[in-house]
Amino acid sequence: MEEQTLRRTRWFWPWQDQEQERWLREMSLAGWHLVSLGFATYTFARGEPLDYVYRLDCRAESKKAQEEYLQFFRDAGWEYLGKQGSWHCFRQLRGAGDLPEIYTDAESKLQKYRRLLLTLLTPSPLSMVVFLAAMKKYPGRHPQWFVIMYVSIFVVWTLYAVVAAVKVLMRMNELKQIKPI
């Protein structure tokens, strides 16, 4: 008997949203439809090959605002598959004509990447602020290994965020080039 579900582990960097959308569509065209997504893991169910078009949106919102947001997209014909980090995953069957899009002008695409920049660049400096406040409040109470560990994590984390931010800024720059003149 053929396998009915498939779990795949695959890592996408934060600037690879379009690659991820394309991959999910190819999976659907091959008869594997996304059921749920987690941290670098994707679960697919076997079915008829269908041309599902997947779109990822970056948005971090309160619970109430999120409900409204999801309802808005559902009304517009988007099926919601779940959230990973601040990425929401939607899909829609391709009809006649152009590919369905959630963003139809350059400005709103840029806004999406501006939100992504914010979610990339805020957490690590914020953690440093909390760390320094804790150091100040309880001086001499932090073992050296803890400080070394935190600082190493901070450095790696910040490097990752900066590299990702540069990549996202490059994408935004491309979008600005194709903006209507």
Next chain:
Amino acid sequence: MAQDNLERYLPLTESTYYILLALVEPLHGYAVMQRIEGMSEGQVRVGAGTLYNALPLLLKEGLIAQVDEDSRRKYYHLTAKGKAVLLRQIERLVVMARNGQQIRESLG
């Protein structure tokens, strides 16, 4: 209301222009998208994300207002200010279209 304040909104982007056109009657988000696609004969499409970004902005600027909320959906309607902006935009477009037509005729 200082009339000249409205000039800073002009020219409207294509999306904003069509959103305001659609909201001459109260509609909820999805209906706005359908109306735009229908009225532009499929030439203009405003995606869910684009509209979802635009509505709070237009609300903040007072060009549209929320009129009603059923259990799940918010309805929006053009305000007097929004109408004034829209009329100016239409005026601009009429001139632009006329200019284009004149040139097209001269080009034969």
